[in-house]
Amino acid sequence: MDFTFFSQQLPKIKDLPLPGEASHFKMATGVRIADMRAKHPKKKNPKKAAVMALFYPDSQHLTKLLLILRKTYKGVHSNQIALPGGKVEPEDVDLQATALRETEEEVGVRSGHVRVIRALSEVYIPPSNFEVYPFVGLYKEPLPFVLQESEVASLVEVYLIDFLNDDNIIQQKLSTSYADNIEIPAFKLNGYTVWGATAMMLSEIKELLKQVL
Numbered sequence: 001m002d003f004t005f006f007s008q009q010l011p012k013i014k015d016l017p018l019p020g021e022a023s024h025f026k027m028a029t030g031v032r033i034a035d036m037r038a039k040h041p042k043k044k045n046p047k048k049a050a051v052m053a054l055f056y057p058d059s060q061h062l063t064k065l066l067l068i069l070r071k072t073y074k075g076v077h078s079n080q081i082a083l084p085g086g087k088v089e090p091e092d093v094d095l096q097a098t099a100l101r102e103t104e105e106e107v108g109v110r111s112g113h114v115r116v117i118r119a120l121s122e123v124y125i126p127p128s129n130f131e132v133y134p135f136v137g138l139y140k141e142p143l144p145f146v147l148q149e150s151e152v153a154s155l156v157e158v159y160l161i162d163f164l165n166d167d168n169i170i171q172q173k174l175s176t177s178y179a180d181n182i183e184i185p186a187f188k189l190n191g192y193t194v195w196g197a198t199a200m201m202l203s204e205i206k207e208l209l210k211q212v213l
Contacts, residue, residue, distance in 0.1 A: 051083035066084065109142075164206060
């Protein structure tokens with residue numbers, strides 16, 4: 001999809017009601033849905049984080065969405081596909097500032113070059129006790145990305161047309177914090193399986209985009 005057209009249409013999502021949990025449910029396991037409907041009874045003083053869904057043009061002016069592959073480390077989100085972002089720090093004035101700062105740190109995109117369109121519905125992640133707040137932004141004149149080597153293994157640059165293609169929603173057996181070898185809904189993007197909280201956030205973005213494109 002042409003980026004000029006996309007960047008003209010994307011701001012229209014600001015006027016739409018957020019699908020929220022209804023869109024999250026589509027990419028969640030049955031156990032997690034039950035937990036969400038119970039308003040996460042185990043949630044206690046969750047840590048806060050923010051992420052950025054960044055849309056930008058490639059050299060042919062086609063629209064892409066930036067995802068990252070996290071490094072392998074001792075943690076629940078090791079080697080997973082994610083949106084750029086991270087935890088709130090004391091110097092952040094608000095959650096949007098967190099998303100912008102972390103995006104700059106992880107992939108080298110300067111905050112002043114991003115036009116933030118809107119905030120989306122938060123997603124609670126039980127294994128790490130994080131509440132994550134996603135934002136959608138436009139990066140109209142992209143410079144070469146610079147990876148934070150300690151955090152990011154590689155970039156996953158997804159064409160918008162592939163992201164919006166319903167054929168790229170799959171069911172796959174994985175082991176999660178809830179159970180071993182269970183079938184979960186996921187996105188299949190650039191050969192990677194995108195599941196869990198990131199898939200839930202992407203589901204809301206996809207529903208909003210399909211209303212304006």
